[in-house]
Amino acid sequence: MLDPQDWQAFRALAHAALDDAMAYLEGVRERPAWRPVPDEVQARLAEPLPQDPTPLQAVYDEFAQSIMPYHSGNIHPRFFGWVQGSGTPTGALAELLAATMNPNVGGRNHGAVYVERAVIGWFRELFGFPEAASGVLTVGTSAANLIAVLVARTKILGPHVRETGVNIEGGRLIAYTSSATHSCVRRAFEVSGLGSASLRVLGTDSLHRIDPTTVARMIAEDREIGNRPFMVIGNAGTVDVGAIDPLDELAEICAREELWFHVDGAFGATAMMAPSLAPKLRGIERADSIAFDFHKWLQAPYDAGCLLVRDGELHRETFASTPNYLTRMPRGLASAQPWFTDFTLDLSRSFRALKVWFTIKEHGAKRLGEAMEANVRQARLFGDLIDANEAFELLAPVQLNVVCFRYRRDGMNEAELDAGNDEIVIRLQESGEAVVSSTVVSGRRAIRICIVNQRTTDDDVRFTLEAIERIGNELIA
């Protein structure tokens, strides 16, 4: 009833839209890295609920005019803001195909289920996890970290916590992580009812890594005062500077103290595909759970993340339920246990595995690893250029693919430096030449460059740094 009345016309429109999309990606370098959404476009989009039909061609034209020009920048070769993958044309095509099949991948017996299982198997293999490990695709690492906290909660409190709820009588549960850990981990503690007071946030060393000695000492102190240590969360690539915690040492502590060892590897974990980077992640294979994204360094389109759990049965016990209307059957569509709904928050789930499957099949782990290595080299190039230029000051060592620095001139005080560097970030975005973002490193406002972009070239690095210097100089003048 909602299918095209005229399939021929629909096909013509779809082919034209596909051409537009491909031209958009092929020519992305020629267009601004970002542009603001004009007020009149914002106003046009804020229309009342459409009551009547609009010819699809007119809808598409509105999209092409009012929406498509205003991407968020990350598809552009000179986008270095936050931690955002750039995607690939293949990934976009895979999304079309996934939505054409349009399965609900909550479970059951159909093709998408086996694709998601295959993808999970690939990462079980990459991280050296056992066959019995479970996995599930999520929107991203935020949800994956939350699920990890919930599974660790089941481990320490038992599956009956699902019924009884969390009760801090009997000692507060305590987890340990560094101040460099992403805010979504704190959110996981908030959501789970444990409360962020259960997350002990420890200072970092000069390389922005957690100090295992401090972790061990705090565990002892917590036990002493009647708290219940249950979890350590290590970082494989911190958001601010790209630091990797000493995972092997954390794994050792967790083994000794019988704590759950979770690794937040949102972007860094997939560097296991790069031979020159994998050694930095030593110890990740000992984790109880690993959370990571496909839409960052693996270039799948938004959104797709994953959680792997060594103890698959514990993972299942944290979520599994079988209401009457989800009865499993020995044959037919309702077969093929276990269902993904028994491992995650969501009962309805899209076929997000397909874009990951296409990406990894097309390029293979080696080439994807090479693309990451290229980004790491580009970050080093940024760092070298910054080091060699007295207009800039590096604010943290370049350890992976992130560079934090600031523009400076003699005579600028700290307040002027903070305000000036924020203004540079904004003006660079407004210029459309490149996108970088802001953060704070050791109390100082930093310009932050994070390269998880398969389209970036060394020339883009040089061009961007020159633009930043030019804007800084204009600001001073």
Place this chain on the structure above:
Amino acid sequence: MLDPQDWQAFRALAHAALDDAMAYLEGVRERPAWRPVPDEVQARLAEPLPQDPTPLQAVYDEFAQSIMPYHSGNIHPRFFGWVQGSGTPTGALAELLAATMNPNVGGRNHGAVYVERAVIGWFRELFGFPEAASGVLTVGTSAANLIAVLVARTKILGPHVRETGVNIEGGRLIAYTSSATHSCVRRAFEVSGLGSASLRVLGTDSLHRIDPTTVARMIAEDREIGNRPFMVIGNAGTVDVGAIDPLDELAEICAREELWFHVDGAFGATAMMAPSLAPKLRGIERADSIAFDFHKWLQAPYDAGCLLVRDGELHRETFASTPNYLTRMPRGLASAQPWFTDFTLDLSRSFRALKVWFTIKEHGAKRLGEAMEANVRQARLFGDLIDANEAFELLAPVQLNVVCFRYRRDGMNEAELDAGNDEIVIRLQESGEAVVSSTVVSGRRAIRICIVNQRTTDDDVRFTLEAIERIGNELIA
């Protein structure tokens, strides 16, 4: 670096894939409603992590051969299992376009943000919510219900619950809902640390609706024994039989008792678009929060749901945080507050609003409402045919778009009826003629038909019921 070496060749492949996808949807009626994934296909997909690249054409061919034929049925006109929308070709095209732009819709200032805001505004309007109400798109109603529970938790315990965690000292928080409520609501209580013991599950009346008198009585009893009532969860369309709770009466109780009134309207809430169905939902406009899906009766491809919250500020206080690396700026890409990350679980989020925007723009609320009304008429037709046929027994009144019944013959005992009806469901799926699912109604195994399918015709209804009778007769013989 991962973009096509040869764009011309990529375009040719993409156009061919688009043709395949359109032919797939145009011809969906001619193919089986479902078919099992053969063992050899399962084995082929379970390959090790690909290390080396594969030409995209070969990857696509493998998709076309090993994945595409095995959809999960819901795109077929004779799919009536669970509660699954069938999607539209426009929705699939929108997914291609969304992944081409590939924004992270966590926040910031770009086109996708204004599209999501527009979609939220449309549903605020549909449900008569005020301008100050907040909204956010989610994977689905599971996440939306979870977020609603978390906002209600903030309301009763205060925002400091994020830090302190849940503590049942001082009286257990209690929410009220019916035994017909979806399992994801229980999961929300498990995840949030309140525990399912905080969810009081009440029996239903003959129409499978909650009894407001019982709710009021239980609230009084709970207060009496020192528990803390805080929330009522009403259903706008129960999963098993499509019942709608007396929302207006529940709203009245919540107003009087100062409890949070949440409506789980996973599929039913969007029936507000249908003039003949909207009156059944009276009282939904008084809810504190409403959760619903776009991938069910609104036919957007998987996945997309939504939560609306009347008190937008409370919603924000439940999640908002601004770490250094997410600093908001007055201009540039990091402007345009508030960000969606302050209202939901996930920090990275895809452009799922676009498929909703395209769907509602193309068809308008009226036609979408008509499609729902057609499904309700078809359910009634199913019910009438079942009533008129002594081989069948209706197990619940047909109230909306769900029909629960069983095949029966004189002399079959209850155990035989249960086993026989499950077997009919499986055999029908295996025949590829249609897909229905199973549930339990009043202790009896039921064949369950739920029509949220824009492709279904009245002839599909008749054909499916004849197939069920034929399979039942074969089973007896």
